Amino acid sequence: MPIPTRQAPPVARPRIADEIAQMLEEMIISGALPPGTPLTDEGLAERFGASRTPVREALNLLSAQGFVITVPQRGTTVSPVEPTLFRDAIQVYHSLFALALAEATPLLTVEDAKRLTRTRDTHLANVEAGQASLRHNDISDAFYGVYFDRYNNRVLDQIRARVSPQLRRAFIVFGGRIEACAAESQTIFRELIDASLRGDADAAVEALERHTALILTALAVEETSPTHHTEGS
C-alpha cells in the first residue's frame, strides 16, 4: 500500500446539508413552501441556524431533484408544480411498479398475502365508504411496498425514492382532479390484488395498465411538445 504523499481530501460532511435539504423537501411537498417562494442563502441560514455553505449544498441537492429552480441573478425559488410533472412521475412509477408486480407476484409469501388481503378488505373498503380519502401515502406501504419489498431490487428502490417525493407533491396539489375516479380506481386495485393473489401476474399488470390510464385520463394533461436536447453539448 503506497503511503499517500499528498494531504488527504477533506472529509465530506454532508449531514447538515442533508438535514436541511430533507426539511425543505418536506415543506415543499406539503405546500408549506408554495411554488414561487424565494429561498435565499441568508434567510435559510438564519432559519436553520446554519452557515451558508450547507444551505447552498442543500439547495443544489433540491435543484437536482427538481424541487427548486435557480436562475442566475434572480436567485432560487420553489419550482412550480405542473400537471405534466405529475404525469411524468406517474409514467415512471408505473413502469417501475409493473416490473416489481410482475416479478414479485410468483414470490408472494403467506404473510404478503395477508397484508394485501388486509389492504383490500379494510383500507380500500374505507375509501369506498368515503371514510378515507384516496391518498398515495396511505396505501403506498400497505400496497406498493409489499411488491417492491418482495421483488427486493435495491437499485429500483433507489430510483423509486427519487420519484416518490415528486409523486407525493403532485398528489397533494392535483389529488382533487382524480377524486372523481376514486371508486373506479378502487375497483381496479381490487382486481389487481386478486389477480396477483391468484398468481396471475399478467392479469395483475393488465389491471395496473388500466389503472394508470384511468388516472392519466382524469388528470387530463395536455400533450406537451417533445423537447429536443442537443446531443454532445
Added chain:
Amino acid sequence: MPLPTPRTRVVRKTLADSVYDDLYDAILSGDLAPGEILNDKAIAETYGMSRTPVREALRKLSLYQLVEMVPSKYNRVMPSDERSILEAANTMYGLYEVCVREGIAHVDEAARTKLERLAASIAVAAKDEDRRPLTEDSYQYFRLLAELSGNVLLPDLLHQVAPQASRVLAPRAGVSAPDIVGKTFAAIHRAVLDGDRDAALVALHTMTEPSREAFRRLMREVD
C-alpha cells in the same frame, strides 16, 4: 445539475479523458476485476503523466459507481456482485419501457435519422462483440426516445443507472450475450420505426427476459 453523459464524443480529448476511456473499457470488459486496486501512481507511470489527470479520471468513474475511492486508503474497481449488476440492468430495462412507451409516438424525421444511425452502429457492435459502443449506443438510442417523450424525469434517471447496468454485458455476467442483444434489439428498432408501440414493448420484453430470469434464479438461491 445533470451530470455529463458517460460517453459523449469529445473532439479534444484531455489526458484525463483518455485514462477514463481506457479504464471504463477495462472495467466493462472485465479486464479489471471488481475489487481490483487502482493505484493512481502506478497508472500515472504507465501513461507517463502526472497523477492529477489520473485522479480526475478516477473521480469521474466514481461518480458513475464504477470506482470506489476511499480517501487515504485505496481506489478500487467498485466491487460488483452479480446481484447489483442484475438489479441495475433490470431497473434500466424498466426505464427503457417508459422510453419506448412514451417516446414512440413522437419519432419525427430528424429523430428517425438519428435512431437509424444508432441502430446501424448497434448492429455492427453486436456482431463484433464490441461492448463499449454497444452499451453507449443502446443508451443513446433509448435516451433519445426519453427526450422525445418529453418526460422531464426520465433522462436523469437513465443517466443514474446506466454505468452499473452496462456491466451486465461484461463477459463474466454472461446473461446478455452481445449477439442476442443485437438480434432482439433489431426487432425493437423495426417496431419503433413502424410506430408500433405494442410490438416494441414485446420485443423489449424479449431482450430483457434473460436478465430478469437471471435475477429470479439468483434470488431463489439466496432464499
